[in-house]
Amino acid sequence: MDRDHLPRFTAAAVQAAPVYLDPTATVDKAVALIAEAAANGAELVVFPEVFVPGYPYWNWTMNPVQGSPWFERLQRASVDIPGPHVDRLRAAARRHGVVLVIGVNERAAHSLGVLYNTLLTIGPDGELLGVHRKLVPTWAEKLTWTGGDGSSLKVHDTPIGPLGALACGENTNTLARFALLAQGELVHASCYIALPVAPADYDMADAIAVRTAAHSFEGKVFSVVACSTVSPEIVDAIAGDDEELRGRFTRPRGALSGIFGPDGRPVTEPLVDEEGIVYGEIDLARCIQPKQMHDIVGHYNRFDVFRLEVDNRPRPPVTFTVPPTVPPPAAPATPAAPEEDV
Numbered sequence: 464m465d466r467d468h469l470p471r472f473t474a475a476a477v478q479a480a481p482v483y484l485d486p487t488a489t490v491d492k493a494v495a496l497i498a499e500a501a502a503n504g505a506e507l508v509v510f511p512e513v514f515v516p517g518y519p520y521w522n523w524t525m526n527p528v529q530g531s532p533w534f535e536r537l538q539r540a541s542v543d544i545p546g547p548h549v550d551r552l553r554a555a556a557r558r559h560g561v562v563l564v565i566g567v568n569e570r571a572a573h574s575l576g577v578l579y580n581t582l583l584t585i586g587p588d589g590e591l592l593g594v595h596r597k598l599v600p601t602w603a604e605k606l607t608w609t610g611g612d613g614s615s616l617k618v619h620d621t622p623i624g625p626l627g628a629l630a631c632g633e634n635t636n637t638l639a640r641f642a643l644l645a646q647g648e649l650v651h652a653s654c655y656i657a658l659p660v661a662p663a664d665y666d667m668a669d670a671i672a673v674r675t676a677a678h679s680f681e682g683k684v685f686s687v688v689a690c691s692t693v694s695p696e697i698v699d700a701i702a703g704d705d706e707e708l709r710g711r712f713t714r715p716r717g718a719l720s721g722i723f724g725p726d727g728r729p730v731t732e733p734l735v736d737e738e739g740i741v742y743g744e745i746d747l748a749r750c751i752q753p754k755q756m757h758d759i760v761g762h763y764n765r766f767d768v769f770r771l772e773v774d775n776r777p778r779p780p781v782t783f784t785v786p787p788t789v790p791p792p793a794a795p796a797t798p799a800a801p802e803e804d805v
Contacts, residue, residue, distance in 0.1 A: 469747040470624045474687045475505035476741040478720035478734050480694035484540045486516040490548050494555045501559035507623050510565035511691035512630045512654040513580055516540045520701045522603035523660045541568035557589030562621045564628050564652040577609045582628045584619050592619040601632035612778040618646035624747050628652035634674045642773050644682040645760045649747050655690040659717035668719040668735050680727030683753040685745045690718040692738050725753045
């Protein structure tokens with residue numbers, strides 16, 4: 464990033480529902496929304512958590528035995544990386560010249576029982592810059608997702624500035640957020656799902672706004688927060704004829720999307736509950752003066768007192784001393800038997 468010419472651009476936060484458990488149709492919808500956002504001048508487009516192909520709401524409404532067949536449906540509908548669905552998203556980012564952040568359910572290559580809650584960061588040239596797996600699935604989500612490792616906790620150098628991303632409840636993890644800020648993050652993507660099935664006293668829209676404002680204010684950065692919505696299709700699939708459950712799914716203030724500035728305030732009116740795209744202007748020069756007051760990754764910290772160490776090593780399920788793709792060394796030749804003396 465050229466510090467003498469800090470980027471100024473339009474960001475788009477997409478608030479929408481997936482075509483539930485249909486990855487192809489959901490990617491079709493995402494590609495159309497990318498085109499719409501780009502046509503309105505967006506250079507950064509952020510989608511919700513696990514947008515492709517949707518969120519496992521059954522974890523909150525069913526016991527584990529009832530939810531097990533739904534896990535299989537999600538596994539069969541999830542995304543391979545690399546794979547054709549990711550290729551289409553990369554092509555859309557390249558076609559429209561946007562930086563793209565989008566959540567997917569990722570199938571592990573090594574196990575049918577492992578799904579990751581994954582955020583993809585794609586550059587305007589279509590390059591897959593980042594594959595971040597949610598470090599800790601939240602509460603009931605542990606029935607579906609395996610946690611990622613520290614190798615993906617990265618800030619990416621993009622044309623719109625240093626960009627980091629976290630999924631939903633990760634934005635309450637102070638150390639994860641600090642790890643991104645300390646790598647120079649100036650633009651933060653927060654990807655959420657609507658959670659109207661949370662406890663009755665939990666206002667998801669307020670929770671999203673508080674967490675987003677907190678990160679923006681603490682780090683003096685811009686945050687783009689994108690949240691999914693709950694479509695009638697999702698309500699029908701999960702709630703069925705259960706009127707009490709249907710009422711919980713349609714409870715208001717389950718979703719909020721928008722753009723927040725380095726003062727912690729929204730730069731434009733956030734969108735609550737309804738599908739749509741929120742646009743906002745981001746001028747990274749606005750991050751300079753607030754950092755003079757509170758730069759928690761610089762002068763407003765005591766690194767002689769506090770120290771954060773991040774283990775960013777990948778954690779594969781098995782490590783071979785000799786990789787299995789390397790053929791074993793050839794056996795030494797057996798010496799020929801000596802000829803008998805005649």
